Amino acid sequence: MQTLGTAALVTGASRGLGAALARALAREGARVVLVARGREDLEQVAAGIRAAGGEAHAIAADVADKEAVYPIAGAAAALAGPIDILIQNASTLGPLPLPYLLDTACEDLAQVLEVNLVGPFRLAKALVGPMALRGKGLVVHVTSDAAVTGYPRWGAYGVSKAALDHLGRIFAAELEGTGVRFLSVDPGEMNTRMHADAMPEAGASQLRDPAEVAERMVAMIHAAETIPSGSRLEAMAWADLPRLRAAAS
Amino acid sequence: MTPATWPRPEPLEERLLVVDPAKETYADARIGDLQPLLGHALLIVNDAATQPASLRGRGPRGEPLELRLAGWTGDGEWRAVLFGAGDWHTRTEDRPPPPPLGPGDVVALTADLRAEITSVSSLSPRLVGLRLDAGSESVWSALYRAGRPVQYSYVERPLPLWRAQTAYASRPWAVELPSAGRPLTWGLLLGLRAHGARLASVTHAAGLSSTGDPALDAALPLPEAYDIPAKTAAAVREARAAGEKVVAVGTTVVRALEGAAASGGGELRAGRGTTDLIVDRSFRPRVVDGLLTGLHEPGSSHFALTTAFAPASLLELAFRHASDAGYLAHEFGDSSLILRDTLPKP
Numbered sequence: 001m002q003t004l005g006t007a008a009l010v011t012g013a014s015r016g017l018g019a020a021l022a023r024a025l026a027r028e029g030a031r032v033v034l035v036a037r038g039r040e041d042l043e044q045v046a047a048g049i050r051a052a053g054g055e056a057h058a059i060a061a062d063v064a065d066k067e068a069v070y071p072i073a074g075a076a077a078a079l080a081g082p083i084d085i086l087i088q089n090a091s092t093l094g095p096l097p098l099p100y101l102l103d104t105a106c107e108d109l110a111q112v113l114e115v116n117l118v119g120p121f122r123l124a125k126a127l128v129g130p131m132a133l134r135g136k137g138l139v140v141h142v143t144s145d146a147a148v149t150g151y152p153r154w155g156a157y158g159v160s161k162a163a164l165d166h167l168g169r170i171f172a173a174e175l176e177g178t179g180v181r182f183l184s185v186d187p188g189e190m191n192t193r194m195h196a197d198a199m200p201e202a203g204a205s206q207l208r209d210p211a212e213v214a215e216r217m218v219a220m221i222h223a224a225e226t227i228p229s230g231s232r233l234e235a236m237a238w239a240d241l242p243r244l245r246a247a248a249s
Numbered sequence: 250m251t252p253a254t255w256p257r258p259e260p261l262e263e264r265l266l267v268v269d270p271a272k273e274t275y276a277d278a279r280i281g282d283l284q285p286l287l288g289h290a291l292l293i294v295n296d297a298a299t300q301p302a303s304l305r306g307r308g309p310r311g312e313p314l315e316l317r318l319a320g321w322t323g324d325g326e327w328r329a330v331l332f333g334a335g336d337w338h339t340r341t342e343d344r345p346p347p348p349p350l351g352p353g354d355v356v357a358l359t360a361d362l363r364a365e366i367t368s369v370s371s372l373s374p375r376l377v378g379l380r381l382d383a384g385s386e387s388v389w390s391a392l393y394r395a396g397r398p399v400q401y402s403y404v405e406r407p408l409p410l411w412r413a414q415t416a417y418a419s420r421p422w423a424v425e426l427p428s429a430g431r432p433l434t435w436g437l438l439l440g441l442r443a444h445g446a447r448l449a450s451v452t453h454a455a456g457l458s459s460t461g462d463p464a465l466d467a468a469l470p471l472p473e474a475y476d477i478p479a480k481t482a483a484a485v486r487e488a489r490a491a492g493e494k495v496v497a498v499g500t501t502v503v504r505a506l507e508g509a510a511a512s513g514g515g516e517l518r519a520g521r522g523t524t525d526l527i528v529d530r531s532f533r534p535r536v537v538d539g540l541l542t543g544l545h546e547p548g549s550s551h552f553a554l555t556t557a558f559a560p561a562s563l564l565e566l567a568f569r570h571a572s573d574a575g576y577l578a579h580e581f582g583d584s585s586l587i588l589r590d591t592l593p594k595p
Binding site for chain 2 (some may be wrong): 058067070073075077078082083129130135178233249
């Protein structure tokens with residue numbers, strides 16, 4: 001899907017991968033709406049994008065708050081036009097240090113699902129209908145290898161991301177032929193605050209820069225029509241096949 | 250007719266009064282029966298989301314008032330209708346008048362949102378132009394925090410914003426729910442499409458339906474903005490060429506399409522515009538063959554619009570039947586489909 005002249009909404013855009021994705025999309029000509037809870041950090045990222053010549057709008061809101069969903073969707077469409085690309089990046093690990101499932105409070109599991117699954121479901125409900133009507137749209141769910149591998153201590157988070165992947169698959173099946181596509185993308189291990197929170201003992205030297213991952217994800221967005229809707233992909237393992245073929249021929 | 254006081258849980262079970270002007274008859278159906286009635290028609294909806302257009306505030310001398318946005322007129326500029334103290338629990342016609350306000354007066358809405366009056370209409374002192382100011386923040390974010398949807402006294406409890414949206418609501422241009430599309434679920438829309446119907450959209454800034462001021466109510470609808478996508482204009486041309494019917498979902502879609510065609514010399518062109526078109530029995534529609542809409546009381550301006558598509562006598566007869574049969578009125582009420590060749594000859 002082309003990004004030039006489209007409107008993209010990125011959740012969790014105040015830092016880490018979300019901020020990097022917002023910057024990368026704006027560089028590629030998208031009008032970007034940034035959503036996160038912390039107004040100050042968010043405004044700073046938006047101001048940086050504008051200073052670099054991009055179009056960015058900041059909406060301080062909590063994607064897990066049911067009452068915030070239509071205000072986010074409405075303000076975003078008013079500011080940037082009908083949303084073409086939705087990047088569901090905001091997520092929480094839950095309580096730290098990460099506990100075993102048997103030590104996870106039921107309320108904490110529910111809270112992680114609220115932020116990582118129900119919030120994205122609600123935002124998709126508000127934004128995907130108009131995409132289907134216009135016959136064009138892309139929803140990217142940022143997932144994790146914890147969604148497919150049963151890592152000890154990653155229970156609440158892993159369950160939420162596995163469910164998010166499946167949400168995208170079912171949306172894709174139901175909306176086949178409407179022009180709205182869904183992708184789940186695992187960005188891999190990155191040098192972000194979330195990674196440091198989860199694994200404080202791990203060094204940063206082996207970790208990727210979120211800006212590099214964001215560049216790769218924007219390339220995936222550009223090639224989205226060549227990727228089956230509902231697919232789950234690893235950002236750094238994905239090869240941009242059409243472009244590689246074009247380069248080889 | 251009794252108003253519906255709250256959205257009902259099963260939109261497909263809501264009642265649908267089918268009026269066929271060609272066969273000069275009407276019949277009872279359900280929203281879930283739309284597919285065979287529409288066949289291969291092109292269905293055009295209004296994708297405007299509903300703004301939180303009702304704002305509580307205080308005038309320059311601390312007077313409590315309610316301000317209802319009536320339409321966006323430019324960058325941060327709006328048209329609005331003012332009411333005195335109170336809220337939606339009171340019928341609009343029983344609301345006290347607002348304090349007299351003039352250009353330069355400031356209405357404090359919330360800590361971070363204020364409205365400066367820029368003009369007062371000659372139609373009514375309640376109708377004003379204003380500029381919203383949220384300081385360094387976007388007006389839209391502040392508006393969504395401060396406002397709530399406009400609602401009327403027959404609705405039984407405060408309406409959350411999501412209840413005032415269609416399933417395909419996009420840009421927040423409407424100050425009231427474009428309610429004809431409210432019962433259209435995605436299950437229904439995708440089913441229509443799978444059976445050969447086509448879907449398209451316009452965005453139309455649906456305005457207030459009532460202000461409580463007789464002089465102002467008589468002037469409704471005020472000029473309303475619309476945007477017609479190139480895809481929709483092309484879909485209309487294709488439907489025409491294929492001999493398929495064009496069905497508007499709601500009176501706002503009729504006004505957008507016919508208003509655009511009227512300003513384009515009869516031809517529907519894509520793009521933005523503003524229309525003050527009045528559609529009534531003398532109007533000859535150039536784009537729209539029929540419409541899905543609510544149940545409109547004879548004598549209302551919405552009823553007058555429907556008489557461009559069916560004889561008033563037939564519509565009056567059908568309305569009386571629906572009223573006797575317990576159909577419900579207003580934005581959460583039942584629907585009617587006014588479209589030729591949908592029913593067998595009586």
